[in-house]
Amino acid sequence: MGDQASFKHQQSHTYKIWLTFVLAILLLFVSFIASLSIGAYRIDFLSVITYLFHHDESEPALIIHSIRMPRAIIGMIIGACLAMAGAMMQAITNNPLASPQIFGINAGASLMVVITVVLFPDFSPTSIVYFAFVGAALGGCIVYYMASTGGGMTPVKLALSGITIHMFLSSIIEGIVIFNETSTEDVLFWLAGGIDGRNWTDVQIIMPWFLVGLVLAFGISRSLTILSLGDDVARGLGQKIALIRIVTAILVIILAGASVAIAGPIGFVGLIVPHIARKLVGSDYRLIIPASGLLGGVLLNISDVVSRFVSFPSESPVGIVTALIGAPFFLYLARRGGRSL
Numbered sequence: 012m013g014d015q016a017s018f019k020h021q022q023s024h025t026y027k028i029w030l031t032f033v034l035a036i037l038l039l040f041v042s043f044i045a046s047l048s049i050g051a052y053r054i055d056f057l058s059v060i061t062y063l064f065h066h067d068e069s070e071p072a073l074i075i076h077s078i079r080m081p082r083a084i085i086g087m088i089i090g091a092c093l094a095m096a097g098a099m100m101q102a103i104t105n106n107p108l109a110s111p112q113i114f115g116i117n118a119g120a121s122l123m124v125v126i127t128v129v130l131f132p133d134f135s136p137t138s139i140v141y142f143a144f145v146g147a148a149l150g151g152c153i154v155y156y157m158a159s160t161g162g163g164m165t166p167v168k169l170a171l172s173g174i175t176i177h178m179f180l181s182s183i184i185e186g187i188v189i190f191n192e193t194s195t196e197d198v199l200f201w202l203a204g205g206i207d208g209r210n211w212t213d214v215q216i217i218m219p220w221f222l223v224g225l226v227l228a229f230g231i232s233r234s235l236t237i238l239s240l241g242d243d244v245a246r247g248l249g250q251k252i253a254l255i256r257i258v259t260a261i262l263v264i265i266l267a268g269a270s271v272a273i274a275g276p277i278g279f280v281g282l283i284v285p286h287i288a289r290k291l292v293g294s295d296y297r298l299i300i301p302a303s304g305l306l307g308g309v310l311l312n313i314s315d316v317v318s319r320f321v322s323f324p325s326e327s328p329v330g331i332v333t334a335l336i337g338a339p340f341f342l343y344l345a346r347r348g349g350r351s352l
């Protein structure tokens with residue numbers, strides 16, 4: 012009787028996982044089509060489908076190809092990058108409040124990008140990504156050190172350390188912007204986090220980093236599942252804990268740093284999505300990471316579509332919408348003492 016109940020439970024869980032991935036893929040497709048269709052220039056569904064299967068020289072096709080298609084692709088990629096980075100950070104720190112934004116990675120990457128763009132404008136967009144990696148690593152290391160001292164890391168200490176470093180680095184960014192007014196407007200818009208204006212060059216820049224991060228994240232997912240059981244258990248099962256954490260930290264820096272370099276410090280995606288994915292598919296990171304990637308793409312593309320109506324017909328940064336969604340979610344988690352959903 013017990014075996015039969017266990018089998019039914021396992022079967023139900025498997026069905027739930029399959030349903031989650033099918034619905035996530037369907038939602039990703041719907042959000043992608045909505046991103047191509049909705050905007051100041053409305054393009055009907057038939058024109059979008061026609062473009063996907065047959066390229067012509069019509070005005071809707073040109074708008075889709077040159078403006079909306081790269082924007083939608085960038086939205087999916089960056090949403091996936093930030094969500095997977097957040098999931099991996101929560102795994103290696105065993106802290107449900109960990110995310111690229113809370114951990115200072117976004118702020119560090121933003122500082123280095125702003126320094127590069129404002130003080131060294133001749134650098135190519137491709138090389139700016141490497142400066143973002145350096146800043147992401149610097150910000151993450153500082154927050155990790157501050158949160159780990161004095162009795163070990165806790166959700167509250169992580170949040171306080173992250174907010175402190177974020178405010179400190181943000182003040183440096185503001186100082187740089189104030190004293191270099193020629194670049195103020197573009198930099199301030201970028202700092203709010205946005206994917207509007209992205210083009211095929213940006214897709215080419217971020218795609219290799221995304222693919223590398225995606226493959227390595229899948230490769231390390233089993234080890235992250237074991238690590239989530241605790242250091243002692245993972246060590247007993249033969250896992251090299253220090254190596255796993257170092258490799259995962261490098262992956263987080265690659266995914267989050269490349270995202271910030273292209274779209275600015277878009278917040279809360281890496282915090283919200285892993286919790287939702289964990290609630291839907293369980294605690295196995297072989298499922299959490301791909302689920303987070305799909306749902307991250309959905310969240311960012313839907314947020315981008317919503318952001319087009321904030322000051323319609325003008326564009327608004329998508330970071331405004333993710334902040335409106337994420338801030339209450341963060342407060343809810345903090346109120347629960349850092350526990351998951």
